[in-house]
Amino acid sequence: MLSKNVELQSTPTTTIASSGFEFDYLDDVWILNRNVTVNVSFLVQFNDRLAEDVIDTLVHYAENHSAHHVSNLAKSLKLYLMASDTDSFSEHGFLAFKSSLSKKNQYKLSIVRGFLRQMRYLGFDENIDDNVYKLTDRWTIPGNEKGVAVLSLDPEVGPFSSAEFEAIGLNAAHKFAEGQLTTKQYATLQLFKATGRRPEQIALLKVKDFSLTSQYTGTPTYVVQVPRVKQGGFGFRSRFRTFGLINSVGQVIELYIEEGIAAVEYQLDRKLTPAEINELPLFMSDKTIKSLNLFSNADLLQFFKTELSHITSAGLARLLISATNKLRIVSERTGQFIHINPYRFRYTLGTRAAIEGAGILTIATLLDHSDTQNVNVYVANLPEFAIEISKIMNQPLAQYAAAFAGKLVEDEREANRINVGATRIPLREKDCDLGSCGTNAFCQDYAPIACYLCPKFMPWANAPHHLILEWLIEERNRLKDDTDGDMTIVSINDQVIVAVCQVIQLCKDYNNV
Template sequence: MSAQDLKLQPKSKVTVTVSSRGFEFDYLDDHWQLDRNINLDTRFLDDFDDSCVDDIRETLVYFAENNSAPHTRNISDNLKLYLKESGATTFSELGLLTFKGRLAKNREYKLSVVRGFIRQMRYLSLDSSIEDSVYEVMDKWRLSGNDKGAAVLSLDPLTGPFSDIEFEAIASQSAHKYAEGKITSLQYALILLFKATGRRPEQIATLKVKDVVFSVKYTTKKIYVIKIPRIKQRRNKFRSTFKDFGLIDDAGKVITKHIKEHIVKVEQDLGRKLTRAQKNKLPLFIDSSCLQALIDTPKGMLTKVLDTELLHMTSNNMSSMLVKAVNKLKITSERTGERIHISPYRFRYTLGTRAARAGSGTLTIATLLDHGSTQNTGIYIENVPEFALEISKIMNQSLMVYASAFAGRVVKDEDEANKGNPKATRIPCHEKDCDIGSCGTNSFCTDYAPVACYLCPKFRPWSDAPHHLVLQWLMEEREHLKETLGDMTIVAINDRAIIAVCQVIKLCKEYNENA
């Protein structure tokens, strides 16, 4: 009997299981609630062939039970992409080769996710529908990882690290607005936490009152320490591991004031006093939509509910609250001439960038940003410290120059470029061993590619090409000229191209988001 047939039967406890975060779900339902943030739509599973659909569903259940909800959602998204791009309804050699052929090099990591899923099917003995040739083909592949650090490297004025002026404006304006009573203790505490720790929204959202302590553990003098839950460790349960982070005295006092006000408000809403243990277990930032449920919770069950993640904000709501708080500061970016664009990850990028510029190594930055390894911190060390100030100077040139630097048009990929200009010439960047776009004309050209291309109205950059590698190469060349010649007139010869590449990176991101 297939999963589709079982759906017609009355629900049984046999089909109910528990996610790694303790949420029950029926794996024959169309939606699986894996944690408070993620409700997984699994209707796509029915598009797989009857010969393998049950095995694929059971393998996805394994990931839901044993891995984080975001990881399970990522697998789900890439299985959907496999169905869409390959046109296959089973895991076959032809289907995987077709899927691989339709992915640009910088998107091959998506195939890696599917490959890992198929290997797990074999490990679980759920691969009876998969031919041995599929594994033989997959084992030969060396796939590229996903590109990391494009926003950091390009110092994108909307998504990359804040400039020094922007970052300092957030610090001073938030202090002034708080002193004037124009932002609350909650809002100021939130801004200070993101600004000081650079942590992900989910980590801030899972904080509880008891995580903020006044301690002498690390110094002879008492300091404020916040115990921040770790979230990107394999098979971690909710709030199972922590990393301590020291706070300056002023920030600790603001957060402590928020805690006092927070407890008073919750007790008023509940209409009763909380025990000391219950106060400690309150979310530092509670989901107000859950307050009624908390009010309705029997007194004897209150402590048990407070142990769970049910009353904590979702990551999206946490991000929205931060954006609203900083928007109240009404800060204008000197780089765009418009209201500063806010996202939680910009604080994270800024913390890593400033640490690198101060001379910190990859291990220090990994510790500062709570990475499990140094694998993803190299972007700060290898690229940003060396070039950050230079790119800032270039990007701070006239906004008119910035706006007019790139004159071409972003296209999805080479196929789209060929529709407008059959057999369009492919534009390579030999120095970084990558292709970055197509030429929109067949006319003879003697300009120096790819530098001149970014300034040419005929250029058709591909939206999924690694343009940040071109930026890295241009900045390396600029630094070389500075060291060998010292003549800034010559050093600045490619500055407009650098500005154009930065704009292409930004436009490609917007293109892919709207696709």
């Protein structure tokens, strides 16, 4: 158990997380909400004086920030201790931590630096040498790379292709009609497919959030009030955004609600009151349903009003994945069963909206963003990139073409071990380097375009290959405009685009992304 000095142990050690959950900050494990449990037992590895300040700062984060943010902070602090092999925040420790991180994980250094700055802001920095701040403040640290999966139309984690998305809807309808999908599974799939909402938003829905109303369109329309979850400073189900549903989806949800009420009433062996039905979570775990008869009538309504009565985000994701896996849809891009995660439906919604010509503000509203700063991440930075790549990658057998013939290497150091003095391959238009040449022979091919089709090319596993993908699509669109759409010229680099997408996928596999 974490410990503080004897004087403080006589005072209450419980506090309230931003989610409303109470926890004891001297416990080894903090339960911050129904989804997030943070193990902080490792904090005792800091020296005694610093450990107390670190705990106080982490408590501040737990009280004022999201549980997931606290979890990420704890993981990064633990990683710092392991990599630095020290019990303090020191110059040596941060230099060792920095050198241990790959390029794609450099953002974790930024997380710990931010924690350090918060300690200084809160006045918990008396046990940290000022030189540590001077050192870390000088660093320019790249952020966590976003949008690459969507930009490259990654067949595993990016948006579904049109064929895949349509097959999900069609097969799900058939399987439900044949009794191979339960109403709960079908409703889950339909909600993700129709709304593109985050798992936590759907997990927090209640029966009262659904209605058939003429308020918005003048004719009866199914609508759902979806809780907002990424707007800081607001509590459990305190803000909502209205989302319309087509009749076929609304009718499935209506049927599922009826079945859900019946299942709870069967477990309780009594009818639910109107107030209980209103507060009834749309999704509850089987374990929770079985425990409902342990509550008195008065306590049951209060339980329904709490976050604890709702299924966890992970539990809902498992429900979605199991439902979609039953469809056994083979991707035309991989030749394998489609890979499912909840966010693929979100990426698909944004990308399809962009393809249909929706503006940035419309897409931000559709994806429930408070502003437009992150919309580009979900729609592949520029919608036309996704559209053009989709056309190329959806050509027959495009994914199976042996476009990339080179060898992926970790970095320039590995390339030089293979070919001493290997020439760097730059993308001058984007001011970056992409890999190394595996031969010292004279070459007149146009780098870096020809490189991706050359068996001697050694792309680096952490290079920004998505930038050449952007540039190639920009060039494709320019050629389309300059040649009045002459596809003989426009498609001249399509094989290279396929190769770059393959390299991006190899990098993801290499880095276990």
